[in-house]
Amino acid sequence: MNEYRYWRLNSxxxxxxxxxxxxxxxxxxxxxxxxxxxxxxxYLSMDAGVRVWMSAREDSYSPPIPLGTPMQGQFLGPxxxxxxxxxKPGDMVRGFGHWATHSLVDPVQSGLTLLDPSVxxxxxxxxxxxxxxxxxxxxxxxxxxxxxxxxVLVSAAAGATGSIACQIARNxxxxxxxxxxxxxxxxxxxxxxGADIAINYKKQKVGDELAKIKGGIDVYFENVGGELLDAVxxxxxxxxxxxxxxxxxxxxxxxxxxxxxRFDQILMKRLTVKGIFLPDFLARGVNYYAPxxxxxxxxxxxxxxxxxxxxxxxxLAFERLMRGQNQGKVLVDVRGSSY
Amino acid sequence: MNEYRYWRLNSxxxxxxxxxxxxxxxxxxxxxxxxxxxxxxxYLSMDAGVRVWMSAREDSYSPPIPLGTPMQGQFLGPxxxxxxxxxKPGDMVRGFGHWATHSLVDPVQSGLTLLDPSVxxxxxxxxxxxxxxxxxxxxxxxxxxxxxxxxVLVSAAAGATGSIACQIARNxxxxxxxxxxxxxxxxxxxxxxGADIAINYKKQKVGDELAKIKGGIDVYFENVGGELLDAVxxxxxxxxxxxxxxxxxxxxxxxxxxxxxRFDQILMKRLTVKGIFLPDFLARGVNYYAPxxxxxxxxxxxxxxxxxxxxxxxxLAFERLMRGQNQGKVLVDVRGSSY
Numbered sequence: 001m002n003e004y005r006y007w008r009l010n011s012x013x014x015x016x017x018x019x020x021x022x023x024x025x026x027x028x029x030x031x032x033x034x035x036x037x038x039x040x041x042x043y044l045s046m047d048a049g050v051r052v053w054m055s056a057r058e059d060s061y062s063p064p065i066p067l068g069t070p071m072q073g074q075f076l077g078p079x080x081x082x083x084x085x086x087x088k089p090g091d092m093v094r095g096f097g098h099w100a101t102h103s104l105v106d107p108v109q110s111g112l113t114l115l116d117p118s119v120x121x122x123x124x125x126x127x128x129x130x131x132x133x134x135x136x137x138x139x140x141x142x143x144x145x146x147x148x149x150x151x152v153l154v155s156a157a158a159g160a161t162g163s164i165a166c167q168i169a170r171n172x173x174x175x176x177x178x179x180x181x182x183x184x185x186x187x188x189x190x191x192x193x194g195a196d197i198a199i200n201y202k203k204q205k206v207g208d209e210l211a212k213i214k215g216g217i218d219v220y221f222e223n224v225g226g227e228l229l230d231a232v233x234x235x236x237x238x239x240x241x242x243x244x245x246x247x248x249x250x251x252x253x254x255x256x257x258x259x260x261x262r263f264d265q266i267l268m269k270r271l272t273v274k275g276i277f278l279p280d281f282l283a284r285g286v287n288y289y290a291p292x293x294x295x296x297x298x299x300x301x302x303x304x305x306x307x308x309x310x311x312x313x314x315x316l317a318f319e320r321l322m323r324g325q326n327q328g329k330v331l332v333d334v335r336g337s338s339y
Numbered sequence: 340m341n342e343y344r345y346w347r348l349n350s351x352x353x354x355x356x357x358x359x360x361x362x363x364x365x366x367x368x369x370x371x372x373x374x375x376x377x378x379x380x381x382y383l384s385m386d387a388g389v390r391v392w393m394s395a396r397e398d399s400y401s402p403p404i405p406l407g408t409p410m411q412g413q414f415l416g417p418x419x420x421x422x423x424x425x426x427k428p429g430d431m432v433r434g435f436g437h438w439a440t441h442s443l444v445d446p447v448q449s450g451l452t453l454l455d456p457s458v459x460x461x462x463x464x465x466x467x468x469x470x471x472x473x474x475x476x477x478x479x480x481x482x483x484x485x486x487x488x489x490x491v492l493v494s495a496a497a498g499a500t501g502s503i504a505c506q507i508a509r510n511x512x513x514x515x516x517x518x519x520x521x522x523x524x525x526x527x528x529x530x531x532x533g534a535d536i537a538i539n540y541k542k543q544k545v546g547d548e549l550a551k552i553k554g555g556i557d558v559y560f561e562n563v564g565g566e567l568l569d570a571v572x573x574x575x576x577x578x579x580x581x582x583x584x585x586x587x588x589x590x591x592x593x594x595x596x597x598x599x600x601r602f603d604q605i606l607m608k609r610l611t612v613k614g615i616f617l618p619d620f621l622a623r624g625v626n627y628y629a630p631x632x633x634x635x636x637x638x639x640x641x642x643x644x645x646x647x648x649x650x651x652x653x654x655l656a657f658e659r660l661m662r663g664q665n666q667g668k669v670l671v672d673v674r675g676s677s678y
């Protein structure tokens with residue numbers, strides 16, 4: 001089997017029209033060069049951040065993905081062939097490569113990581129124990145300095161990162177306020193994940209609900225941006241901290257969204273607003289994995305999956321994510337799909 | 340002379356129409372109660388922050404000034420009568436009281452401070468050595484962690500606080516970029532205050548000028564807000580810090596300004612944005628005064644004054660400040676004016 005399949009980025013997508021911008025291609029598997037590793041994907045991770053690199057924006061944390069090349073993203077699966085000392089065929093690994101059945105990678109550049117075999121569901125290496133979990137931990141602990149007893153607000157709380165942020169905050173003894181887009185998600189957040197309050201932003205006025213919270217919001221873990229920020233800013237506690245992990249509301253707009261009109265609250269309440277970007281902290285990964293794994297083993301950290309099967313459904317999975325229709329981690333099971 | 344004069348706030352001003360909202364009143368001097376101090380003002384300080392408390396906004400760092408009461412602000416002058424142990428008649432003091440010829444104050448609540456007699460111009464207790472200087476020092480050093488060699492951008496750079504911020508940054512060995520609203524101010528900033536680059540925002544496109552600065556802006560000391568932020572955000576360096584000291588562009592608007600559309604740069608560049616509010620740090624005042632005074636004595640810290648004479652011209656002075664027509668500290672000399 002020397003053929004593989006991949007999604008190629010042909011143009012910069014407009015809004016959620018991904019099928020006009022990407023196409024499913026096939027090609028011959030490349031040969032493995034010195035120091036390289038060829039990995040077969042069992043699962044592909046769908047991550048909102050890549051939407052930014054799909055566009056032509058030069059002001060992002062990563063450069064635009066060149067047109068005509070494979071779409072970039074995380075994979076998880078077995079090593080097929082290795083010419084790097086640290087990996088051998090059959091090793092289960094995670095890394096950053098392509099939306100493809102196979103990725104040929106440089107282990108360092110791709111962040112290729114050998115997976116802990118004691119994890120009971122291998123897919124959890126993408127959610128609670130993967131970069132979503134690491135991002136939530138890094139953001140809350142290292143960037144925002146979360147302390148037990150604080151009131152924490154999480155947006156896109158039913159998403160892959162938000163759902164872990166809620167559980168970390170709960171595990172640390174914080175009061176957790178979660179914002180999500182359906183009653184089902186809200187019930188999952190309060191029922192299973194232990195959030196104290198869940199707000200359905202499609203039914204409730206977020207600002208009014210937040211105004212009822214005595215003492216205000218100490219820490220806001222922001223994944224959304226846009227109008228939501230204007231509901232949150234006036235309800236922050238004095239000296240509160242806001243971590244901008246994602247601004248998904250603006251990713252599909254070519255001109256961005258209006259800025260938060262209540263930006264003045266940064267001065268009036270002496271807030272701190274910071275960006276959260278895991279790659280800056282990857283060297284601290286062990287410090288994130290260990291406490292997450294401990295909670296995971298104690299059944300205090302649960303993922304949920306929004307899983308779709310088949311390489312041909314990658315764009316559908318990605319669109320579900322970008323439209324916020326998912327509950328938990330969006331991934332694509334590509335096992336046996338076309339190779 | 341038992342009469343004094345004061346400006347009374349009668350209604351919430353609209354825009355810059357201060358004369359419809361305030362009136363000059365006279366009354367009998369109150370008697371000095373236990374623990375109180377009566378101070379005669381030689382000078383009144385005009386500060387943009389009080390514009391916020393003039394309005395009915397409940398979300399500011401201070402509550403609205405009650406209608407029908409004297410307008411609040413800083414004074415400087417001799418103690419006339421004291422029933423507090425730390426002060427005696429003739430002491431030259433600075434404190435927070437009223438836009439009035441006399442203020443009767445509680446020394447603690449008003450932050451009454453005995454003035455260092457070694458300062459060569461007593462008015463400098465309002466500018467470089469006063470709360471403007473302290474705010475600039477606190478903001479750059481304690482809030483923003485300024486280090487020598489960084490590139491520092493200051494808006495409203497010819498103002499009382501901005502002009503000190505420029506000089507502190509220069510004294511620390513930073514590259515200083517100053518934004519002001521006239522060629523005269525720009526010449527003062529580069530000629531006298533040692534800024535490396537001055538941008539006249541009324542003539543030049545700030546974003547274009549900032550884009551020429553190699554390496555981007557490490558630290559932005561923001562006094563203005565509004566459109567300026569959108570010119571600055573994309574030109575910040577990665578991991579840059581922004582201190583919001585003032586948002587004067589929005590103070591006269593009853594509905595605030597649009598938020599910064601390039602808010603996403605906080606995430607993309609992993610910026611830190613914080614409020615700067617001196618009263619939170621007043622206990623550290625000695626740590627601000629000592630280095631400022633050292634530079635002052637070495638002629639490395641100069642103030643400039645935009646001075647008007649007479650109690651009846653207070654509103655004119657305030658409007659000059661709010662319209663950004665001043666160069667340096669705006670103050671009113673009220674000596675001998677009506678008492």
